[in-house]
Amino acid sequence: MTHQPPSQPTDTPSSAQARLQTLEAQVQHLQAAVVQAKALFHGAPQAALLVSAQGRVIDVNARGAALLASGPQGLTGRPLLPLIAAASRPTFTALLGRALGDRGAQTGEIQVRLPDGQVLDLAVEAVSQQREGKPATCHLTLTDVTAFKAAHRTLLDVNQTQTQQLQDQRYRILRLEEEFESVMFLSARELTSTVTRAENFLTLVKPGTEDAAPLDHAAKAMQQTQALLDSLKGYMRARNLRARMRSVDLGKVLREVLKEVQPQMAGRDVQVTAVPLPTVYGDSQVLQLILHEYVGNALKFTRTRERARLHILVQSTDTEYRIGVEDNGVGFNLRHKDKAFELFGRLHPPGSYEGTGLGLAVVRRLCERFGGRAWGEGRVDQGATFWFAWPKAAE
Template sequence: MSQDTLKLQPEVEAEASLSLEARFKSLEAQVLQLQSALNQARPLFQNSPGASFLLNRQGRVLDVNMRGADLLRSTREVLTGRSLLPLLAPGSQGTLTALLARVAEGRGQQAGEIQLQRPDGGVLELAVELAAHEGSGESVLLHLTLTDVTAFKLAHRALWSTQQAQELELQEMIVRLRQLYEEFENVVLVSGREMKSLITRAENFMVLSQRHPETPGHLDHVEEALQQTRNLLESLKDYMQIRFLRTRLRSVSLAQVLHEVLKDVHDQISDREVWITNDALPTLNGDSQVLKIIMREYLSNALKFTRTRPQIRIHVVVQEDATEYRIGMEDNGIGFSMRQKKKAFELFGRLHSSSLYEGTGLGLAVVRRLCERFGGRAWGEGKVNQGATFWFAWPKTPEQQ
């Protein structure tokens, strides 16, 4: 070894000694800094508003705050070092184990629900949030937050039970209403047949009575009343059949519907000067039977109340917007006062005396009900002695009710 080398060795050793001392002081400073951070973090952890636990990847409690200990009705001293898994209901142990494994594998924050079995036999429903605290692999520390959702779960079950009971009750009510409808329909039809039989007997008696020379003249009024009663029964029968009419949606040409209705009323206009015109009629998404009933009722209504006019003019008006078509039957008849517009569409609603204009007051009520079944509406506009227009609005996208 050279003399120069011997001179350098003490200097190298001195330099190494200073380097180790500096490193030691640096590590000591880091430890103190970590200890200070831990001292600051521990009160935050202990006093946090949520039930918090510090676990290892096997689910053993390394630390727990006051809220967590209270939730489990235990103490920090008792829980530290124990596994949480035996405290859980059997079905929840696998859930927590799976959540711990996912977080430990670096799959991010996990959430779920577990049940905790208390020593007093009670069960807590808990929402779980689990995230990695620090470290990795076998040394990873996991931060667990538990939220008691027992009251929410009980309320949810109670609400679900109530909803199920209400749905069952609703179904029973629907069945009962259907039975009542069928019973009502049957009663009306049977009663109608019986009343028609009685009316027929009364009419036969009237025919025999009129052959007798001493028959009182006022029996003519009785005969008229019997005929009105027969007409009313026929109208009620038609109304009941329409109420339970089976319908289906399809494309319906309103021009074709009007053509068929005009053929139906041909006898009413054959000996009268009648001009019937129309705007371009659309194709509707609807039921052909329903639209035919509506158009026939409106046209018959117009023909009835134009009877006193020497020349009858009826025009079918069409209006349209983004959501619906509005179809109006405009006439030059006797009209009506707008103060009575609601009455026209009521059951047995009449705008004019039955002694002057026949009818039972059911036709427009049928129209209103049919329109409402498809989300539409019906109404009338008029002026006394200046004609009337009866409208119905039909949605472009109807929904059967």
């Protein structure tokens, strides 16, 4: 008995025709997709090229051809590298390599040189296109950033020019300040010498003079002139003081100041009280100058009081300490509070109280130099309080 092999199924004409129709439909669909993709590529609003792994142009859209000043036929099949400026070629080669290495979209900037010699700055985005059985290609999107780069370079040039001008101006100002300070010091020295000689002359002439009143007035004027010169020299020293920043105990500074003003307190009934003073970060010499000026002023303007009372106040905020010196002296009109801190500013007639009007100006300048401030409060015949604010993080 023999075995017959099983019979193979055979396609009927109708089933084969159905499969053929399906394949034809798929091919038509693919062809339509290719046509649509090409239409999108060629009609894209941005310049685009399709290049091979070797950088040869496979296709270019209308925007790309126009940007590179060439027709599509003039670019297709040509290597792109000769169009790229020599300095940008390594950048472009590396960009293409990263994109084809399946590292996602890559961006960079290159320069291209057109046939007419014009150089364009282009921003490039490269995306790899991998198809099975096909060589790898890369889609390039080009954006002309020439105008932007030119504007950026112009801004950099302007900024550099302005920076240089500011440096030159600062140098000139520093030279003028040095010259001004030199003239001030030399003038003060010469004037001091002249005033000293005049005072010595008046001292020699006065004993043999019957009417010494005019000479007394002259001697007093000389003394005032000498005091003014001393104040000017002190002001200039304060301008040029070199700060040594450290922690400073204001309580200790106040004790030193009270020792210094003992001659002003001699023979007077003076009561000085103070709340606990903080430790601040600053220059001890500067802080001593400020407190000395405030305490000295308070003693001067309480001279007419039977009992002088001075009280040192402290207020603290998140950013600063406010130190005040309160007195029960003659006070001042609050409308003129800023005048006291001006150069040669006075709150009282010159003949009423001694002084040159420079001390508080020095205080304000020193405070502002370290990021602080200075001001005063008062009422006529009801005393005054002079404050200075010192930052907790001094400059």
